[in-house]
Amino acid sequence: MGQLFAVEVIYRGVFQKTLAKNITRGIVLAAHNEGKLGISFGRYSDAPERNGIPAKSFAIVANDEETLEAGMAQYEPKQVDVTVVLDDTLCKGAESWAWSGLQPVHRALKPGHTLIVISLDDAPALLKNIHRRKEPYKLGIVRGVTSFSGMWVYKDDHTDVRILGAIAKALPAVMSLESVEKFINEKLKNSLKVTTARNAFERFTTIGVKAGEGNPEEVVKVGLPRWEDMRCGVSIKGQGQGGPFADPVTGEVGGFRPVRNELFTKYSARTQRPVVNFATCTKCTLCWLNCPDGAFDITTAGTYDTNFEACSGCGICEEICPVKNCITMVNEDEFHDNNSQWAAFEKDKGAYLKWLEATIKKADPIKNRSHGFRYRGQYQEQVPEAMEIANKG
Amino acid sequence: MSTFVDEKPTQNLEPFKGVKKVPHEEYYTSGHRTCQGCESAQIMKLMAKAAGPRTIVLGSTGCMYVANTSYYATPWGVPWMHTQLGSSGSSALGAAAAFRVQMRKGVMKDEPINVIAFCGDGGGADMGLGAISATMCHPDYNLLILMYDNESYANTDIQISGASPYGVNTSFSTPGKVKRIMNHRWKKNMAPLMMVGHPTVKYVGTISTSYPLQAMNNVRKALSIGGPTFIHCLNPCPKGWDFDPVLSFELGELAVNTGIWPLYEIENGKLSLYGKTKDIANHKFKRLPVRDYLLKQGRFAHFIEEDIEFFQSKIDEMWDKWLVPGIIPLQREIEAE
Numbered sequence: 218m219g220q221l222f223a224v225e226v227i228y229r230g231v232f233q234k235t236l237a238k239n240i241t242r243g244i245v246l247a248a249h250n251e252g253k254l255g256i257s258f259g260r261y262s263d264a265p266e267r268n269g270i271p272a273k274s275f276a277i278v279a280n281d282e283e284t285l286e287a288g289m290a291q292y293e294p295k296q297v298d299v300t301v302v303l304d305d306t307l308c309k310g311a312e313s314w315a316w317s318g319l320q321p322v323h324r325a326l327k328p329g330h331t332l333i334v335i336s337l338d339d340a341p342a343l344l345k346n347i348h349r350r351k352e353p354y355k356l357g358i359v360r361g362v363t364s365f366s367g368m369w370v371y372k373d374d375h376t377d378v379r380i381l382g383a384i385a386k387a388l389p390a391v392m393s394l395e396s397v398e399k400f401i402n403e404k405l406k407n408s409l410k411v412t413t414a415r416n417a418f419e420r421f422t423t424i425g426v427k428a429g430e431g432n433p434e435e436v437v438k439v440g441l442p443r444w445e446d447m448r449c450g451v452s453i454k455g456q457g458q459g460g461p462f463a464d465p466v467t468g469e470v471g472g473f474r475p476v477r478n479e480l481f482t483k484y485s486a487r488t489q490r491p492v493v494n495f496a497t498c499t500k501c502t503l504c505w506l507n508c509p510d511g512a513f514d515i516t517t518a519g520t521y522d523t524n525f526e527a528c529s530g531c532g533i534c535e536e537i538c539p540v541k542n543c544i545t546m547v548n549e550d551e552f553h554d555n556n557s558q559w560a561a562f563e564k565d566k567g568a569y570l571k572w573l574e575a576t577i578k579k580a581d582p583i584k585n586r587s588h589g590f591r592y593r594g595q596y597q598e599q600v601p602e603a604m605e606i607a608n609k610g
Numbered sequence: 611m612s613t614f615v616d617e618k619p620t621q622n623l624e625p626f627k628g629v630k631k632v633p634h635e636e637y638y639t640s641g642h643r644t645c646q647g648c649e650s651a652q653i654m655k656l657m658a659k660a661a662g663p664r665t666i667v668l669g670s671t672g673c674m675y676v677a678n679t680s681y682y683a684t685p686w687g688v689p690w691m692h693t694q695l696g697s698s699g700s701s702a703l704g705a706a707a708a709f710r711v712q713m714r715k716g717v718m719k720d721e722p723i724n725v726i727a728f729c730g731d732g733g734g735a736d737m738g739l740g741a742i743s744a745t746m747c748h749p750d751y752n753l754l755i756l757m758y759d760n761e762s763y764a765n766t767d768i769q770i771s772g773a774s775p776y777g778v779n780t781s782f783s784t785p786g787k788v789k790r791i792m793n794h795r796w797k798k799n800m801a802p803l804m805m806v807g808h809p810t811v812k813y814v815g816t817i818s819t820s821y822p823l824q825a826m827n828n829v830r831k832a833l834s835i836g837g838p839t840f841i842h843c844l845n846p847c848p849k850g851w852d853f854d855p856v857l858s859f860e861l862g863e864l865a866v867n868t869g870i871w872p873l874y875e876i877e878n879g880k881l882s883l884y885g886k887t888k889d890i891a892n893h894k895f896k897r898l899p900v901r902d903y904l905l906k907q908g909r910f911a912h913f914i915e916e917d918i919e920f921f922q923s924k925i926d927e928m929w930d931k932w933l934v935p936g937i938i939p940l941q942r943e944i945e946a947e
Contacts, residue, residue: 367908
């Protein structure tokens, strides 16, 4: 038996589906230039994956046909040589299957191997979110803006070839830089992309992450229901009705807190979250009424407190809130828990408002954000800036 | 004179008088794995809230089946059952008939229970059209069929449906170099089809999730009026339409303000336009150019000027030439010439 290599790419559903596919396809075709065989495929889920959800795409490469067949006999690689994370907010964890439970991003990574993350953050900031593990591994950061684009229009900001360059450095056994360059020249026919890939290769470095280093949080484990857990007629129990909201500080009862499905939370889809200024809230109901995820609890004071187990971070609340800066979407990186903002506000209003002011300063202005297509020409405007960051390295 | 129609009473659901009066209870809560900014989930939430606790919901295959029921991912707080892709009509009729029998036999308490079947545009405008049509011909049964329309088979890979707009990019209509416009069909006009084709239906209407209070009140009216009723809801879909989920709400408004999505209800044969649509018809509000709506979506990114102009001309025709502007696509003989 020859050698078998596996690379997994973790990405944000339909926003990065084309990008992930381009990367895994590129690995296989570059390795093919060295006489290796390979296949790229996505994990089965909704087709296409719902936007924002953590999804996986794989490339497996082998020296010979027999080894490749042996590798393909597995449903998906259980152990991978390189894990690529295309959005750094995914470092908080990705779901195993159809959004059930939460897994560390390096779950399948072989000990001592490389985790590649696209980010503008440094390693200590990322390790606040990446869960600790028993075995050491290497962390390599490809400095760049997360590349999001939708189903029909692709944002070609060279992220694909930058990742290919980084993989060639991290795992030369699967493909050399020359093979990557040959693939780009022959298949993508873009000499600029060859330079980008070479730059990424030269700049890519890793740091060692020691055993036990990282986010100490225990990951959420949710078992899937078995047939014997179902009731007559293969039915399951519906959600009950909620009740009054009990204030976390005063103990006062009022407002309303709907029942939340405990077996199914949605937060790992989130790339940004609302930060609410309860002091300026006019209780107009719009955020609550228009939230597709029903993520708001109604507090005793009649304000709306986001439940961060339910919020998927779409940003509609910010868009429709009539009060300036009352709701601001802030990158998910800035947060390390899912605690209630109302509780923090009630506990110490001054401290909360101070925190709020500092936090919303970190938010990107809406015009700079890119979680998909907003207007024609937007990607063309964004690519030069993304390329500049990439070229600075 | 007897009509021989065996009518049963409905729940009398008064309209919610303002957003502050909307009840807090949720019968479609969190715990669904829909996309960020999913307006189809939003209409499910509003529909369940409007209908209240004494309701059963039947859902034909589509996003709102798959994303709401895989494993333990269920948000439903009222009884919900899956039905086949094309059978929202038959399942609603069957459920209403079964309730009637159970109540007559004393198996269950005799009380009005809301029966709602929802379908997507694929399940309603394409596959389920025949069954829905048959159901609309049974005036004895109280039920509502709500079609949530994201203008494609968005659950399976964004394929064209009968409700997809002209020229749109889908998996089945990818623009090519030789032929740019691969979907040259015009969107099916479902609500008027239901009304004109089934004269005894007491309520048919269109709603938009960007006007949540009105949407809920129209659902309440449809459930209270009796007999089979039909509501068509347009739901912007970030995944299939290719836009940043933050735009979900705005695109719903733009669809109305450009005149592409008229809002109206037909109650006992009487048509009334509402919201911005009414202002457009009364010339109090000038329709926004369709360009404002089209260029915010990746699915229309391949449109050239000519395509935008054609789309605009069709919308203009709909408002300037149609016998009932925005609704009934007939022209008077003298005008058609």
